[in-house]
Amino acid sequence: MNTIVRHVQDFGLQLAVSICFGNGQASAAVAFEDHAPQGPQLQAQNACDDSAVHDLMAEVHRLAEQAHQEYRAARLCHxxxxxxxxxxxxxxxxxxxxxxxxxxxxxxxxxxxxxxxxxxxxxxxxxxxxxxxxxxxxxxxxxxxxxxxxxxxxxxxxxxxxxxxxxxxxxxxxxxxxxxxx
Structure with missing residues (x-):
């Protein structure tokens, strides 16, 4: 089982993304930097490691953006x-x-x-x-x-x-x- 870690700073969130590969699947655990992973893991079914990393990192970016937009909308609209x-x-x-x-x-x-x-x-x-x-x-x-x-x-x-x-x-x-x- 291979594991790679990517560090991401998106929309004010500093995250560590740990991506594990095995049996033709990839999963990512997301955590705040220097903290243990929390919450549900992200999954990708992709035979190509590069594509799986790209897909998972795109999902992390999308979720970070969505959280930021929810906060921004609540802050602006109360x-x-x-x-x-x-x-x-x-x-x-x-x-x-x-x-x-x-x-x-x-x-x-x-x-x-x-x-x-x-x-x-x-x-x-x-x-x-x-x-x-x-x-x-x-x-x-x-x-x-x-x-x-x-x-x-x-x-x-x-x-x-x-x-x-x-x-x-x-x-x-x-x-x-x-x-x-x-």
């Missing part, structure tokens, strides 16, 4: 943004979305994040910020008509995802208690 990748099963957003969340939290007093599915989890969440309050809304698929809202204090992307995970587990515990009572 409104909607959307994460560019699904949030992983470990509640870890991709590096692009982590960068986007950090920028929104640090610099946008008013924004709304569109509904984001949780990968391999039957629920979606969204965020709304209005001044000093950040509202998390979670909708489990099993309760699709019911949306649970919670106001939280957060300081960074990690605390956002911890709050989403905590709110989702609280909803799950409450639904178990409700079913037991019935």
């Amino acid at each position: 409104w909607a943004a959307q994460l560019v990748s699904p949030v992983g099963t470990d509640f870890q957003p991709s590096v692009f979305d982590q960068w986007l969340l950090e920028k929104l939290v640090a610099r946008c007093p008013h924004f709304q994040l569109g509904w984001t599915p949780l990968q391999d989890h039957p629920a979606s969440f969204r965020l709304m910020r209005n001044g000093g309050s950040l509202w998390i809304q979670v909708t489990p698929e099993s309760l699709s008509a019911r949306c649970s809202t919670r106001v939280v204090q957060i300081s960074d992307a990690d605390s956002v995802m911890k709050a989403v995970r905590g709110h989702l587990s609280q909803i799950g515990a409450n639904s178990v208690l409700t079913e037991a009572a019935d």
